[in-house]
Amino acid sequence: MELKNELCTVLEQIKEKTPLVHHITNYVTVNDCANITLAIGGSPVMADDHKEVEDMVSIASAVVLNIGTLNERTIESFVLAGKKANELNIPVILDPVGAGATAFRSQTIEKILKEVKLSVLRGNMSEIKNIYGTGTQTKGVDSVDSSLDGGKEIAISLAKKLSCTVVITGEVDIVSDGNKTYAIQNGHKALSSITGTGCMSASLIGACCGTGKGILQGAILGTMIMGIAGEKANERLKVHEGLGSFKVYLMDAVSNFDQDDIRKRGKVDEI
Amino acid sequence: MELKNELCTVLEQIKEKTPLVHHITNYVTVNDCANITLAIGGSPVMADDHKEVEDMVSIASAVVLNIGTLNERTIESFVLAGKKANELNIPVILDPVGAGATAFRSQTIEKILKEVKLSVLRGNMSEIKNIYGTGTQTKGVDSVDSSLDGGKEIAISLAKKLSCTVVITGEVDIVSDGNKTYAIQNGHKALSSITGTGCMSASLIGACCGTGKGILQGAILGTMIMGIAGEKANERLKVHEGLGSFKVYLMDAVSNFDQDDIRKRGKVDEI
Amino acid sequence: MELKNELCTVLEQIKEKTPLVHHITNYVTVNDCANITLAIGGSPVMADDHKEVEDMVSIASAVVLNIGTLNERTIESFVLAGKKANELNIPVILDPVGAGATAFRSQTIEKILKEVKLSVLRGNMSEIKNIYGTGTQTKGVDSVDSSLDGGKEIAISLAKKLSCTVVITGEVDIVSDGNKTYAIQNGHKALSSITGTGCMSASLIGACCGTGKGILQGAILGTMIMGIAGEKANERLKVHEGLGSFKVYLMDAVSNFDQDDIRKRGKVDEI
Structure with a gap:
């Protein structure tokens, strides 16, 4: 219950502070990313x-790459x-689309990871595995277990290695800051049949983290909003x-998302 | 009533002439701009x-930057x-997104204003104020009144300075060619909760001005269509x-927009 | 009936194989292209x-330019x-938007046609006529008949000349591989009032041809899906x-498209 209270605070703070989320993103899903940022209560800017970009970062509350x-x-x-965001202590969320x-x-991912300190790395299992494998040459990508336990292990070690929060989205989403790890069991399979749900999750995480109410909490809430909205859309x-x-x-569901959704529908557990 | 007759003529002419609106625009809202141009009866091209671009301008009826x-x-x-549009006497609409x-x-705005003669400059209050302040160094931006009267004053002097029609969109939209000034009181607050309503207004103004039936009338009608469509969408x-x-x-509302909407819903007054 | 059986096989194979369709496409309709590829059962990638691009082509089942x-x-x-797709025997679909x-x-089209062997060329009558005229300097563009017979003649000679399948979309769609020619009489006029239906048809053709079950069949089915979906949307x-x-x-209609749609609604005839 304590975690859910924290998530409710993050949501409240989005509505109150309207965090400006600066995106440097792809031209495929950029319109959806802008609209979902607005729908949850944030303010998007794409430049x-x-x-x-440095001028734009300076007025932003979060940066999504x-x-x-x-x-x-x-x-x-x-x-x-x-780098500018790091300098100004503004959270950076990286979505490594198509890694590998x-x-x-x-x-490109290697370059970004070398030069920029991330707050959140968000990808699907295949993308995260690829990054995990790249970083640890002694362990081949194929040897990694793709079960929930395998995902947990990868999330934790990557989070520790990069000193950031790692989000692996899939049938069960896994979020870890290296210290604590959570499984989120919201969502619907149709989310993978439209383009951009991953990108939009990163935007939501950006808006959540832009409140300054905790990176781990922001990563969990942003991920959960997409899952619950998928369930409601399907219903x-x-x-x-x-x-x-x-x-x-x-x-629609994201723009109507409220604390009740977190409390009644949110399925998040420490694992 | 005379103005509304003129606006009805502009609308009629869009349907009859299908003006080609050449956009050089952002990749965030470009799909919406193309669709709204089609929805009102124009034909969009993005290049x-x-x-x-000069070849494309040569076959266009209006250019939106x-x-x-x-x-x-x-x-x-x-x-x-x-420059090509100026040479061919084709109206140019500038949307100075994020000015300041x-x-x-x-x-960039300064460069465009120096080299290109605009027909319409369309922005929100903060963007227009920024341009206004930039151009008149003796008057700081902050000193400008943001009330309706303040907006009117800015619209008139900027319209005179740039010899173009200025549209300031907001809760009340203000349109001035420096000589006559109008307030449009249509719209709904949800319009600011989706991305691209400003950009789409510029596209609508492009289609309207592309009829050759008056720049001031085109600027008023394009702005009014977005406002009324917002009301109908909300209803x-x-x-x-x-x-x-x-x-x-x-x-939907833009694609069904007709003369009745202008006559029964349009709230436009000279101020 | 034999053709319809073949089209049903192509559709079935899309669902089974989830062909990866690599797009190099415009930023106006790219989101719609990605979503329609997913809706029919394929997997889109834009790079x-x-x-x-060569790396991406290597893992793709079809390439849409x-x-x-x-x-x-x-x-x-x-x-x-x-070129990479040619080397790997992966079908290439070209959509020559705005040719002429x-x-x-x-x-640009001339350059592509010179260096790349196409599987499918898909355009509207004006675009295809322009390419046809360009290639045969002795015959001016204007002299070409724009009737169904005229379209058939152009499709056949262009298909022979380029050794590919040519699709001319319009009120009646024409598909020819130079040997056999078909007319598809599905569709609705509203399809030309939203942006991107042409681009989306090319994506559908990409998904169909990516199954390896015939280029001519793929071109016919991709074109037919868009036409039938337009009818169902209008209803x-x-x-x-x-x-x-x-x-x-x-x-919605594309995501629900099934063999029944082909059998009961498909209007395709050899001409």
């Missing part, structure tokens, strides 16, 4: 040119924005409706 | 490379497109619905 | 940097990705609804 459609121009901006799919992505779906309606209902 | 996610590549294109947030934005909203549904209903 | 918002950076990537609107677009539309709802219903 990626190296000539202005998403490498979904990375290019050389934005890589420079990722690093500039991340190409060498270019792996190199509203009529038989002839499909993924178009699901996405609309998802955004 | 931002310096090698083709939006600096939401500006970068060095697009800045060059803003200027090339704007970074030095890079202020410099359809059921209790369990939220911002996802609101956005769908907003687009 | 456009020259440093990673869309020049909607082309620039020098992406042109290089179009060619690199296309600017010299830059014509040159659900209530009187006070408009283009916002239409787009939601369109995505």
Whole structure:
């Protein structure tokens, strides 16, 4: 119950402070990221040119870096924005979209991890495993167990290694700061049938962490909001409706998300 | 009533002429801008490379420049497109997104204002104030009154200074060509809870001005359409619905917008 | 009936194989392209940097090149990705958005056609005519008949010339591999009132062709899905609804598309 009280405080603080979440993100899901930030009560700004990202970070409450459609121009901006955020003690959330799919992505993630201190790293199991494997050359990626226990182990060691909170999203979401680890059992499978639910989770985490009420709490709440909104969206779906309606209902659910959702629907347990 | 007749003519002409609105705009709200241009009866085209913007302008009826996610590549294109439009007497609408947030934005706006003659400048109060302050160094930004009277004063002097129509959107929208000034009292607060309503207003103004039936009239109608569509979207909203549904209903309302909406719902007065 | 059986097999294989469709596409409709790929059962990936497109192609089942918002950076990537796909025998679908609107677009298309072997070329009549005219300098564009017969003639000769399948979308869609030619009479006029239905058709064709069950069949099915989904979306539309709802219903219809739709609604005939 104590954790849920803390999560309620974070939610309250979003509504009160309207944290500005600066995104350097991909052009596929950027509109959804902006709208979900607004829907939860934050304020989004998207700016990626190296000539202005530091200025923009300076007025932000959180910075979300998403490498979904990375290019050389934005890589420079990722690093500039991340370093400025570190300097100003503003939380940085990294979404390593497609980690491992190409060498270019792996190199970019390595560069960011080397130059920027993260508050939250959020990815799916395959992305997080890839980063975990990259960092520990003695342990091949394939040897890692993909069960809940395997995920827990990876989340904890990666969190310790990077001194940040790690979020692995999947059927069960795992959140760990290296010290405490939680499993969140909200969500619905349709969330993986629309694009951008991962990116949007990172935006929600950005808004939550931007309140200054705890990085671990922010990572848990941002992840939980997406899961519960997915459940509520699915419950509203009529038989002839499909993924178009699901996405609309998802955004509805986030904009109506309240403390009752946390208390009555939230399924979070320390593991 | 005379003004409303003129606005009805503009609307009619959009449906008849399907004006091509060339956008150089941000990647956050660009899909919404394209869809709203279609919804009102125009035809959108988005092209931002310096090698083709002049060709594209040559076949367009209006040009919308939006600096939401500006970068060095697009800045060059803003200027090339704007100059070409001036040469061909095609109206140019500028949406100075985030003016004042970074030095890079202020410099870009200054560059555009120096090299391109605008037909319409559309922004929120904070953006317009920033431009107003930038241009008149003897008057600090903070000293400007943010009331309706203050907005009117700013709109008039900026319109005179830039020889264009200025639109300040907010709870009450103000439109001035320096000679005549109007207040539009349509709209709903939810419009500020989804991303892109400002950008979409600029697209609507582009479609309206692209008819050749008056810049001031086009600026008023484009602004009014967004306000009335916001009202109608809100009226359809059921209790369990939220911002996802609101956005769908907003687009519905624009695509169903007709002369009756202007006559029965339009709240525009000379001030 | 034999063709419809083949189309049913393609659909079944999409659900079974979840083909990865790599897009290098415009930033206007990219979100819709990703979502429609997911809705039909494929998996979308968008990556456009020259440093990673070849790696991404290597793990893809189909490549969609869309020049909607082309620039020098992406042109290089179009060619690199296309060549790599040719090397690996992965189908390449080209959507020549706005062909003929600017010299830059014509040159880019010429470059792609010279360096990349296409599986499918998909455009509207004006785009395809422009490419047809470009390639056969002795025949001016204007002299081409725009009737169904005219379209058939163009589709056949262009398909032969490029050794690929050509899709001309319009009120009646025409699909030809140079040997066999089909007319598809599904669709609804509202499809041309929202942005991206052409781009989304190319994505659907990508998912279909990515199954390895025939390029001609894939081109027909991808085109037919969009047409039937448009019909079903329109049938659900209530009187006070408009283009916002239409787009939601369109995505719903694609996500619910099944073999019954092919068998009962599909209107495809060899011509």
